[in-house]
Amino acid sequence: MNATLTDKEFVQFQSLIYEQVGITLDTPKKSLLTSRLGKRLRELELPSYQAYFDRVSGKGGEDELVQLVDLVSTNKTDFFREPVHFDFLREQVLAEIASTRFLRIWSSASSSGEEPYTIAMTLHDAIPDCSQWDIKILASDISTRVLAKAASGIYDDERVTQLPQEVVRRHFLRGKGEQTGKLKVRKHLSEMIAFRRVNLMAPAFPIKTPLDIIFCRNVMIYFDRPTQASLVGKFYRYLRPGGFLFIGHSESLQWVEHQFDYIKPTIYQKPFE
Numbered sequence: 001m002n003a004t005l006t007d008k009e010f011v012q013f014q015s016l017i018y019e020q021v022g023i024t025l026d027t028p029k030k031s032l033l034t035s036r037l038g039k040r041l042r043e044l045e046l047p048s049y050q051a052y053f054d055r056v057s058g059k060g061g062e063d064e065l066v067q068l069v070d071l072v073s074t075n076k077t078d079f080f081r082e083p084v085h086f087d088f089l090r091e092q093v094l095a096e097i098a099s100t101r102f103l104r105i106w107s108s109a110s111s112s113g114e115e116p117y118t119i120a121m122t123l124h125d126a127i128p129d130c131s132q133w134d135i136k137i138l139a140s141d142i143s144t145r146v147l148a149k150a151a152s153g154i155y156d157d158e159r160v161t162q163l164p165q166e167v168v169r170r171h172f173l174r175g176k177g178e179q180t181g182k183l184k185v186r187k188h189l190s191e192m193i194a195f196r197r198v199n200l201m202a203p204a205f206p207i208k209t210p211l212d213i214i215f216c217r218n219v220m221i222y223f224d225r226p227t228q229a230s231l232v233g234k235f236y237r238y239l240r241p242g243g244f245l246f247i248g249h250s251e252s253l254q255w256v257e258h259q260f261d262y263i264k265p266t267i268y269q270k271p272f273e
């Protein structure tokens with residue numbers, strides 16, 4: 001195979017990715033797409049980028065679309081990434097809702113699971129009678145690959161080197177034998193979380209109970225302003241009055257029309273009625 005990605009094909013991929021996933025691929029990304037897709041073409045033994053486009057955009061192309069998204073987006077994440085949100089959850093939100101013992105949280109671009117497991121660790125460590133509470137964390141992503149990794153709860157032990165040893169002991173099991181060097185999240189955390197594939201571009205989400213908090217961190221940066229505005233409007237509908245939206249540290253709603261109250265950088269609240 002000696003295919004080149006023509007400008008016309010690049011534009012086709014740009015619109016497909018924008019329409020289906022909301023991600024805006026600008027022109028400098030053409031060479032990145034060429035090299036990443038080239039590898040995928042070889043794996044699938046396809047003769048050209050056009051043949052790949054036809055497959056991914058045609059009937060039954062959904063699964064391949066997930067692969068394509070993995071090629072163009074980053075899944076970078078960490079345990080306790082951007083800790084201000086976990087501090088806010090512990091110090092502000094829990095104090096307010098302690099009498100209800102009821103909590104619904106959505107980690108809406110959860111990647112390989114570090115974010116929802118960090119939420120679960122924070123709750124477990126902050127609430128003495130946590131098992132008596134009605135807590136549900138929905139963790140979702142568009143990528144089935146990262147969701148499978150998240151649901152397995154298995155990580156290389158380098159992933160937790162920055163965490164205090166007692167936190168690691170409390171929340172992870174160390175692998176033995178063939179699993180040496182691996183850690184598995186303990187059951188008290190995984191029981192709190194349901195993993196599901198959700199595309200943030202969908203017109204509606206599979207959520208019935210109004211949410212206390214939505215984490216949408218480090219994904220909106222890939223979306224253009226109209227897409228961000230529409231997503232933030234949907235989040236607003238799924239939160240309870242007084243519920244919070246947490247976004248990533250390089251993101252802002254400053255240029256996006258929305259109805260949230262600004263609390264502090266990256267933290268927004270739906271007003272009480």
Ligand SMILES: C[S@@+](CC[C@H](N)C(=O)[O-])C[C@H]1O[C@@H](n2cnc3c(N)ncnc32)[C@H](O)[C@@H]1O
Binds near residue numbers: 020078
């Ligand atoms: C950089 S990771 C962010 C992970 C985590 N929220 C954090 O801040 O550490 C971005 C994730 O967004 C997901 N993503 C991209 N477009 C999406 C979409 N349209 N719907 C749902 N998830 C999407 C990607 O698959 C990726 O796992």
